[in-house]
Amino acid sequence: MEKDELLIVLSELESKARNGNLSGSDKTFIQRQCEIILRRALVKFCDNSYHDAIIEMSIKLKKINNMDDLKKSKYLLKNGVILQIEGDPKVYSNANLTDEAAERYLSKNTAWIVRFAAYPEDWEKRVAKVPKLEKEKKTVDATAHNEQVDALSQELAAEKAKVEKLEAVLKDERARYEDVCATLLEERKEKQSIADKLETLTVPTGAVENKPQRGRPPNTDKNAPPEPTRDEDPPADEDQTPPMDDKPSAENQT
Numbered sequence: 001m002e003k004d005e006l007l008i009v010l011s012e013l014e015s016k017a018r019n020g021n022l023s024g025s026d027k028t029f030i031q032r033q034c035e036i037i038l039r040r041a042l043v044k045f046c047d048n049s050y051h052d053a054i055i056e057m058s059i060k061l062k063k064i065n066n067m068d069d070l071k072k073s074k075y076l077l078k079n080g081v082i083l084q085i086e087g088d089p090k091v092y093s094n095a096n097l098t099d100e101a102a103e104r105y106l107s108k109n110t111a112w113i114v115r116f117a118a119y120p121e122d123w124e125k126r127v128a129k130v131p132k133l134e135k136e137k138k139t140v141d142a143t144a145h146n147e148q149v150d151a152l153s154q155e156l157a158a159e160k161a162k163v164e165k166l167e168a169v170l171k172d173e174r175a176r177y178e179d180v181c182a183t184l185l186e187e188r189k190e191k192q193s194i195a196d197k198l199e200t201l202t203v204p205t206g207a208v209e210n211k212p213q214r215g216r217p218p219n220t221d222k223n224a225p226p227e228p229t230r231d232e233d234p235p236a237d238e239d240q241t242p243p244m245d246d247k248p249s250a251e252n253q254t
Helices: 003-019 024-038 049-063 099-108 110-115 123-128 130-201
Strands: 116-118
Touching: 003 024, 003 049, 024 049, 024 116, 099 110, 099 123, 099 130, 110 116, 110 123, 123 130
Parallel strands: none
Antiparallel strands: none
């Protein structure tokens, strides 16, 4: 039944439910559609439960494009039932149940079918294929994993080659830097050696003039007359000539 046809039928049933004229077949139809559309069993608290369910189903149908949007899974859990599958961290209810999850669950124990309110007629054949499908899926997953590993290995090898190339360049640059440092150090030593030699050969101006003569202490008196050099004779001192004695000696008197 298509969406528009179902909305017309639900509208007619809503009118009957409001007047309390629902037949047994009408109630059975509502219960079945409630499981399909609302994915839960109809909870009958009072006579208005059917009317409320019809309104709820009509609202949901108006929000979807077509009936295929309701077919999340061909399996429907009974009201209040949830599933936990070994090896799967998810918790399944009618809100997120899929055919694959339901069939994996039933493949562990087919007696658990009693927990489902609805299921396809060929569910046993579908469940019997699960081990084979899981094996094929594992093979596909392993193949995909190996391909990813190969791709990552190639990327790693390429990155390793880049690193090795950079290390070689850095090694060459380090060697050049060490050569430059060694050359600069040699030049500095050579310049220092030349400076030391020049300092040894250079005589300061006035060193000879101020050098004191051997045997004489340097003249430190600023008011004293300058000392004669070796080439000059000392000036004659008039006081050095002994005076003449006018008295005749005893020998002359005799």
